Amino acid sequence: DISKHVTSPLEVVYKEHVLNMETEYGRIDIWDVKERDDTPGYEDGLRLGLAPQDPRWFSYEDASPCRLLFLDGVLHMANQTDRVFHETLVHPAMFAHPSPKSVGILGGGDGGSLREVLKHKSVTDVTMVELDEKVVSVSKEYLPEISDCSDIVGSKPNCFDDDRLSLIFTDAFAYVKEKKEANGKFDVLVADVNQPENQDEYTDADTVNALVESLSPLGVLVINAGEAPMIVDPRADKGMQPKREAFTKLLEAHPKIASIFVFEDAQSGYVDPVAFLVACRDASCRKNWYGQTDEINYQVFDRLQAMKSKKPALIQFDGATQRSYQVPPRAWETVYCRREPEPFECAYRGLDMTKELFEYYPKNEDESAFVIRESKEGAENDAAVYATVDIPEGSYIMPTHLAASLEVSEDSAKDSNATAHLEGVGEADVLTDFVDYIDENGHSARDGSGKIYVEIGGSRVIRESDDASEVNIRRWVPAHPDGARPKYSPVYDRHRHSFDVFLVASRDIKAGEEIVKPGDLWDY
Numbered sequence: 001d002i003s004k005h006v007t008s009p010l011e012v013v014y015k016e017h018v019l020n021m022e023t024e025y026g027r028i029d030i031w032d033v034k035e036r037d038d039t040p041g042y043e044d045g046l047r048l049g050l051a052p053q054d055p056r057w058f059s060y061e062d063a064s065p066c067r068l069l070f071l072d073g074v075l076h077m078a079n080q081t082d083r084v085f086h087e088t089l090v091h092p093a094m095f096a097h098p099s100p101k102s103v104g105i106l107g108g109g110d111g112g113s114l115r116e117v118l119k120h121k122s123v124t125d126v127t128m129v130e131l132d133e134k135v136v137s138v139s140k141e142y143l144p145e146i147s148d149c150s151d152i153v154g155s156k157p158n159c160f161d162d163d164r165l166s167l168i169f170t171d172a173f174a175y176v177k178e179k180k181e182a183n184g185k186f187d188v189l190v191a192d193v194n195q196p197e198n199q200d201e202y203t204d205a206d207t208v209n210a211l212v213e214s215l216s217p218l219g220v221l222v223i224n225a226g227e228a229p230m231i232v233d234p235r236a237d238k239g240m241q242p243k244r245e246a247f248t249k250l251l252e253a254h255p256k257i258a259s260i261f262v263f264e265d266a267q268s269g270y271v272d273p274v275a276f277l278v279a280c281r282d283a284s285c286r287k288n289w290y291g292q293t294d295e296i297n298y299q300v301f302d303r304l305q306a307m308k309s310k311k312p313a314l315i316q317f318d319g320a321t322q323r324s325y326q327v328p329p330r331a332w333e334t335v336y337c338r339r340e341p342e343p344f345e346c347a348y349r350g351l352d353m354t355k356e357l358f359e360y361y362p363k364n365e366d367e368s369a370f371v372i373r374e375s376k377e378g379a380e381n382d383a384a385v386y387a388t389v390d391i392p393e394g395s396y397i398m399p400t401h402l403a404a405s406l407e408v409s410e411d412s413a414k415d416s417n418a419t420a421h422l423e424g425v426g427e428a429d430v431l432t433d434f435v436d437y438i439d440e441n442g443h444s445a446r447d448g449s450g451k452i453y454v455e456i457g458g459s460r461v462i463r464e465s466d467d468a469s470e471v472n473i474r475r476w477v478p479a480h481p482d483g484a485r486p487k488y489s490p491v492y493d494r495h496r497h498s499f500d501v502f503l504v505a506s507r508d509i510k511a512g513e514e515i516v517k518p519g520d521l522w523d524y
Helices: 001-009 040-048 082-096 110-116 134-142 171-176 205-213 242-253 285-289 293-303 319-325 332-337 343-350 398-403 410-420 429-441 490-494
Strands: 012-022 027-034 066-069 076-080 104-108 123-130 165-170 186-192 214-228 259-265 276-281 370-374 385-388 406-409 442-444 451-455 463-466 474-475 503-505 516-518
Touching: 001 027, 001 066, 001 076, 012 076, 012 134, 027 134, 066 134, 076 082, 082 110, 082 186, 082 214, 082 276, 082 285, 082 293, 082 319, 104 110, 104 171, 110 123, 110 186, 123 134, 123 171, 171 205, 205 214, 205 242, 214 242, 242 259, 242 276, 259 319, 259 442, 276 285, 293 319, 332 490, 343 490, 385 406, 406 410, 410 429, 410 451, 429 442, 429 451, 474 516
Parallel strands: 104 123, 104 186, 123 165, 186 214, 463 516
Antiparallel strands: 012 027, 027 066, 066 076, 214 276, 259 276, 370 385, 406 451, 442 451, 474 503
């Protein structure tokens, strides 16, 4: 990495070797570098008193150098992007847990992960396990801003002096494997060590088991997963990151892991976008992971300590950032679907363009493939839907109406119901009708996000039946052969909405035939 970031690039026009230290455990290097295109930043402008038209704004000579920390030649951190990297590593995992109290940090001797963890009000104890004591002392001396907690209300000036911290100097992975009292302790475990390709422990089944066993019942694990994949990459175990794939598969096979998410960030100080992996012991973390922007923004406001300076606690992570992490870039899906055998859901990465769309147009019967008529006397439904044309098997049924389904959170539906029946207050008929409509026409999302999809178009009139001989439509994506959504699947993460709303003909439907759906249509 030193060659990649310092000595070889022609665009690096300033380089100073600030520190070269051999320790009992390895080598520590610190370099200051400037690139030809670097220009003064905001802080440089304040420091130098630069006026708007000052030509020094365009010169790298007046820009502050970027300080790089290398451990055994591997880039560990850049001070100019430290906050972006550590916010991205720490906070998605912290907010995936409802209220993390006990946090473990493996590695992280520079103090950046510790600083971000200590911003959470709920945290009562932090256990940091760092191999090399010199990494901590060097970081304090040469990169003091990384472990600076002076602006956090309730913390000490230096993060390493915080009363909640237990700092242990030993091999982090050996500690997790051998320290039996750590089992089930950590609500969140942050692995701020090398990425899997430089950390053989991630491919050891006993070590991975120890990491999982160290988590509490709702515990969350996060790691720096290395360079993000490219869409042209081969199958993951044959590409540039085979150890990441091996680690992922060990987590998938572990009975105590319920959900795995991957995401990436391009602003973390590395040449290529950095990937991160989050693993949860309980599937309930999906509800937090898939939160809406405003929900997450409120959690950030409510759960983080205030800053003495009144500045925002975070510069990178917020609700919109988390929303971008919820949908992995297409390269993750593409490489995942190169697994052998191909995962079941990969056949549903897009609508089948060879199949026809059959729409319902209530104001244009000539163009409509369906008509709604009054039901026969004694029928449970007031109306029924009939085909006006022949519909081949696999064709899409009312896709426009289904795509327009209303999305309501289960919490909102519950609160609306409670408000409609407040004790001592007359019932709110509008809210009551709304809640009844949700109950009658909605179904819970199968991804665990806590969302309800409420049909508002013609599809809501389709009759249900438990008689399989009557049924002629089904979900577009059938239930997974394993009986549940996979723990890890970029395909499900990228297509959650469409997997939960679209319907297709389960057999050929003749004109004049009633459209009937199964009673357990949206059961998994």
